[in-house]
Amino acid sequence: MLIGSLLLGIGALLGLSVLALLVGGRHWGTPLIYAAGLALSLGLLALAGAALLRDGPAQTLVLPLGLPWIGMHFRLDALAAFFLVVVNLGGAGACLYGIGYGRHAAEPLRVLPFVPAFLAGMNLVPLADDAFTFLVAWEFMSLASWVLVVAEHRGADNVEAGYIYLAMAALGTFALLLAFGLLAGPAGGYAFASMRAAHVTPLVAAAVLGLVLFGAGAKAGLVPLHVWLPRAHPVAPSHVSALMSGVMTKVAIYAVIRIVFDLLGPPVWWWGIVVMGFGGASALMGILYALFETDLKRVLAYSTIENVGFVFVGLGLALAFRADGMAAAAALALTAALLHVLNHALLKSLLFYGAGAVLGASGIRDMERMGGLIHRMPVTAVAVLGGAIGLSALPPFNAFVSEWLTFQAILLSPALPQWGLKLLVPAVGALLALAAALAATCFVRLYGIVFLGRPRSDAAAGAHETDPFSAAAMLIFAGLALLLGVVPGFALDALGAPVAAVLGVHMPAELRLPWLSIAPLAASRGTYNGLLVCLFIAGSAALVAAAIRLFAPRRTTRGPAWDCGFPDPSPALQYSAAGFAEPIRRVFGPTLFRSRTSVRMPPPGETRPARLVVHSHDLIWETLYAPVAGLVAAASTRLNVMQFLTIRRYLSLVFAVLVILLLVLALWR
Amino acid sequence: MALIRDVAAQGAQMLLVVGAAPLATGFLRKCKARLTRRRGAPVLQPYRDLLRLLRKDVVLAENASWLFRAAPYLVFAATWVAAALVPTFGSGLLFSWSADLIAIVALLGSARFFLALAGMDVGTAFGGIGASREMMIGSLAEPAMLMIIFSLALLAGSTQLSLIAAYMQSSAVGLRVTLGLALAALLMVAIAESGRIPVDNPATHLELTMVHEAMVLEYSGRHLALIELTAWLKLLLYLSLIACVFVPWGVAPPGSGLLAHVAGAGLYAGKIALACALLAVFEMTIAKMRVFRVPNFLGAALMLGFLGAMLLFVSRII
Structure with missing residues (x-):
């Protein structure tokens, strides 16, 4: 058995x-x-x-x-x-x-x-x-x-x-x-x-929903319960x-x-709003935190929060559809969420392996000291590139498919009767689109700063390729991620049984379609074929390369970088990780992080360097956690005197507590 | 027989977009020159530029990696595939079902991803500045584009571009507020994505104002030829997209004869020429904005698109 x-x-x-x-x-x-x-x-x-x-x-x-x-x-x-x-x-x-x-x-x-x-x-x-x-x-x-x-x-x-x-x-x-x-x-x-x-x-059902979202949501890293995740995940x-x-x-x-889906019984429509709201907030906040972080492993941890948000949006949609009796749409949303679970498990494992390889080779986690690793760690660089494309939700990799399915599910939601959902769902859709686009920026930054350019420290310049076992793990996962993106029909059909176990129905079988296309609903509502897209891109690129080789074969020579005529040998002149995210910080920072930028220019004639200082606040930590932590600390300081009492006082204290408890019991009866 | 016709139409579309992209840009430049009372370069100048670049040797920076050399091909291929799926003269494209509008936008996203990485590969300050700004523009334009797609898909009941085009051609579509908002947003996104004034200036020679040009500063020879062609192709893609969704008249429906296709091609040429002329007039009347004003511009596009989609969500009667 x-x-x-x-x-x-x-x-x-x-x-x-x-x-x-x-x-x-x-x-x-x-x-x-x-x-x-x-x-x-x-x-x-x-x-x-x-x-x-x-x-x-x-x-x-x-x-x-x-x-x-x-x-x-x-x-x-x-x-x-x-x-x-x-x-x-x-x-x-x-x-x-x-x-x-x-x-x-x-x-x-x-x-x-x-x-x-x-x-x-x-x-x-x-x-x-x-x-x-x-x-x-x-x-x-x-x-x-x-x-x-x-x-x-x-x-x-x-x-x-x-x-x-x-x-x-x-x-x-x-x-x-x-x-x-x-x-x-x-x-x-x-x-x-x-x-x-x-x-x-x-x-009671509402209370259970709240408790589960707190208990399991904290483990999953849902904003605002995520604070432990970017601290704990990277240090292991x-x-x-x-x-x-x-x-x-x-x-x-x-x-x-x-x-929530199985034990709690039939859902109420507003559960979807709660789950989707937390999911959308996690998606946007997670990727913004990731963009402003310069510790390589922490960037990845924050990106996990974003992807968990994606999954929760799918779950919330499924709840809302199910509550309103739209079984096929619920199956689509849940399938998208489950597929994203699998996709993210592959991609995030892959990127953490890559981060580990970088850490093992150079001993640094700070992105500002890396650079140029594509020359020193070619295998790792290829595998991590796959993971970066994947987590940016770009074709032909796998996360694009789950994101595409989520958008298809969102496009079904105008049929939901409740006004709350009608207003919230397009807003969540916009949040997801924004988060996905910001994820691409985040991973261009991660890959560009860590693997491309010139090394920013001696440790990065002296890095070496990782061991064969680590490389094999990374390459296998990158291959699986590409495979899932190219032929998603197999994974979608395998997801039929789990979705049916929860909802009673599942998406139509996909493998019956010609050329391994996927069409989540009717073919007229939208189809995607990762295999053909991948083949077309490869074919066109090969065609152009062959044409150029045939008709315009010219020499390739190496020379110093052009850089508009002012090449500087110092690698410090490259864009830094913080600098790369600065345009995004200017857009979102003032409202979401209350960030301020102050520039101190020395007066003319002085040769001191100018200073640019960015102050930013983690508002979730400061408003939700810092007061509680302060309260606990204050209470424990007060209670500290209890540690240094005489035995006489302890005994009288125990006696007093006993009397009070007995009194309470007597009054209760 | 039908298959052969469809393959021929798809092949003609692929050749048409890549062949016409330099022409459209040449025409646009000519219009701009005439508007400033210059004679300007001939309309065919972009083709000559391509040939000249293809005849030159490539000078690679010393620490350029394989990614830098592969990126032009990948970026061009992704953009080409995306452009081949946007209906131009006929909406019955053989492979239109392999990628819907969301996937087309995502393909452009993949192209931008690689181009930005290539900008960072050599490790110069200008490459970084270009990549950073391009990704900032992209990460605000892409959600706006998705909101537009939501609006169109909800109206047409499909994310398939050929079906959206067919729906816009049919009599079922009337004057709608959503369509107006979507058109405004799409125009703004198209300007930003194809790097036109006021977001970016493709003819600039001032380093600090460059976005796209800064990113590709290190390219030369055949690589630069591909990068330039990609940029022109992207402009044509957005013009075709606007034409096939908002000015769909004359696009040959699936299964129509050769004559309808030829007429469609003629009308398409007229539409693109008109769009280029309008774009030239627009670019002449406006100044390039500061880079840090761009988020406001794209934020407005995002809001317009969102408003359009929201209107459809709340007005849908079951």
């Missing part, structure tokens, strides 16, 4: 992390553990793929573990199978990458045992079929990733990141716990089957960053789909 084999595989991953504790210190321990992790992930991937493509009812299994009167329920349906495919694809890539990259770890024992454990946790969440199992798996995943975040614990950044991550993860799990409590009702039916059968009042080792950004955020999206 598939589900039993999957659980065995997860058990083997846990066993692997115990093994890693024993052999992780040896020099051969790192490749061994990652190779074993790769094999297990590939096995799990094959099982999950088989479950995804299989027809038939969901498989269930109850293990006599955990709380004695409940046991642990597991269930494998198509939705879980799809997310298991995403998790294990990311896991396999990370393990392959880790075989080579793992040797950079200063203390492998702080990383090695926790990677398989993290993978096991992420595999367990989609399989869970009761609240207890779900929360245990969820918390296991959170804690394993937390250990990995603080694996390199020497920097102040890492400690702060770990602290904020832990606080947000605890709050998130708490919110999910409350959500499950509300769903289970007073009877305490903690199995998902009984939650599905139960009917909750609209008020790069393959773990890839897992956290590419895969763990997807597990959080799974939680939202499972609870």
Whole structure:
């Protein structure tokens, strides 16, 4: 049975992390553990793929573990199978990458045992079929990733990141716990089957929606709960960053789909507004943060927020369509969201591998000190270029397809009857279009500053190509991303079963169309054919190149750069990452970041340099988080005196609390 | 037989756009010269420029990478494919279903992506300045364009450009506020995207005002020829787009005979000539704006497009 084999595989991953504790210190321990992790992930991937493509009812299994009167329920349906495919694809890539990259770890024992454990946790969440199992798996995943975040614990950044991550993860799990409590009702039916059968009042349903958006949204990085993400994801080792950004955020999206679409019953139309609103805000704010950031890995983390926003817009549309009985449109929107989940998992893993390769080769994360790496790391440069095109949502790569499907879903929304949706959906569409265009700017900046131009520091000038395992992982993922963009019909048809598992209907089969085109609705409403577009571009480029070679074969010579007659040998004269984003900052900065630019010019005749200083504020942190953090700090300072009381005072304090509690109890009765 | 005819029409379209793009630009330059009471270069001068560039050697900067050499071909190919899918003389293009209007705009986005990267490859200050500004313009023009597409797609019930053109030709379309807003927005986007005054000046020789020209400063020889041709092609693409959506009369419907196609081609030439003349007059009457005013200009386009789409959303009766 598939589900039993999957659980065995997860058990083997846990066993692997115990093994890693024993052999992780040896020099051969790192490749061994990652190779074993790769094999297990590939096995799990094959099982999950088989479950995804299989027809038939969901498989269930109850293990006599955990709380004695409940046991642990597991269930494998198509939705879980799809997310298991995403998790294990990311896991396999990370393990392959880790075989080579793992040797950079200063203390492998702080990383090695926790990677398989993290993978096991992420595999367990989609399989869970009761609240207890779900929360245990969820918390296991959170804690394993937390250990990995603080694996390199020497920097102040890492400690702060770990602290904020832990606080947000605890709050998130708490919110999910409350959500499950509300769903289970007073009877305490903690199995998902009984939650599905139960009917909750609209008020309780709204509360559950809010709690799930808080709990799982925080894990996914939804604005304004995203603050931990750009701190925690980048400081972990790069393959773990890839897992956290590419895969763990997807597990959080799974939680939202499972609870809101599956357990909570029929949706109300305004749920769509809430989900879409958060999604649109995340998409725009995420990419703007990314544009103004100069730490390579942080740029990628912020871009994750943007893409999570994209997925949530798709989910919100699906909710709205479903609430209004437009099943086909809901299926289209959900398919777009799920396809984007897969696309982003591939692309973001790929880019974090690339960032890790750059980090390993040069030891720097600051983009302002990089440059010219395309000459020193040619393979990495090719793979990262694919990822950059993909995340910019440009054809012929894969993210364009999911974005295109989302736009097609938005074009169906005028048929929605509610005015709130009629007004909001075009605005969200505009936000998505803006975010997608800004993403292209963001990745031109990332690629242009890091890989092109001239090296801005000695470290960048002395960089070297990464190891073959890392390169293989990157190239495989770039190839998969291109493949998904060129022949998206296969992925869309495979997504039919998970969408049907949630909504009851799915998109029409795409592979019946000639030339592997995709037409989400009727062919007359819009079609796209990645294969032909790709072939046309390649063909035209080849045609022109051949024509030029045939008719105008001229020499190519090398000379100094022209630069309008004023070439400057100093690489500092190139555009910097901050300078590249300055035009965008002038557009959005004054309103969204309250940024000010001040220029201090020395008086004429003086030779001091002029200074340009940009002040900008993270308004979300300053208005939402800083006051709470201040309050907690103030309260703990006040309570600090309690640490230094005499035993007499402690005893009287305990006695007083006891008396008060008893009084309260007496009055309650 | 029908297939052969369709292939011939698609092939003719591909050759037409790439062949006519220099002519349109030459005509535009001639109009501008006459308006300033100069005689100006001959209309065929762009072809001569191309030939001259193709006959020259390429001087590459010392640290130019493979990306710099590949970019002209990729940028040209993506723009060419996009231009081949915009109906000119006939709307029955064989491959029109391979990319709808959203995909056409995205193809232009891919072309811009590579061109901006090429601008940053050599590592000069001007390349960076051009790339940064081009991406800023693009990231504001693209959402405006998508809003226009939303408006058109909601009216025509399809994002397929050939179907939108057919719908605009039919009697179902009346005078609509949305169409007026979309036209205004599309004109602004077209001016910005094809790098015309007042957003960018293709004839500038002042470094600090350059956007597109700064980005391609390091190119020479055959690479520069391709880059120039791409820029002209992009201008023709936007003119064709405006013509086939807002002035669709005379575009031969699918399946019509040779005569209709020839008539369509004649009318198309007239439309483009008129559009070039109008553009020349417009460029003569306006000064180039500061780069940091461009966001206001494009923000207005975005708002117009958004307003048009919003009107359709709220006025749709089920």
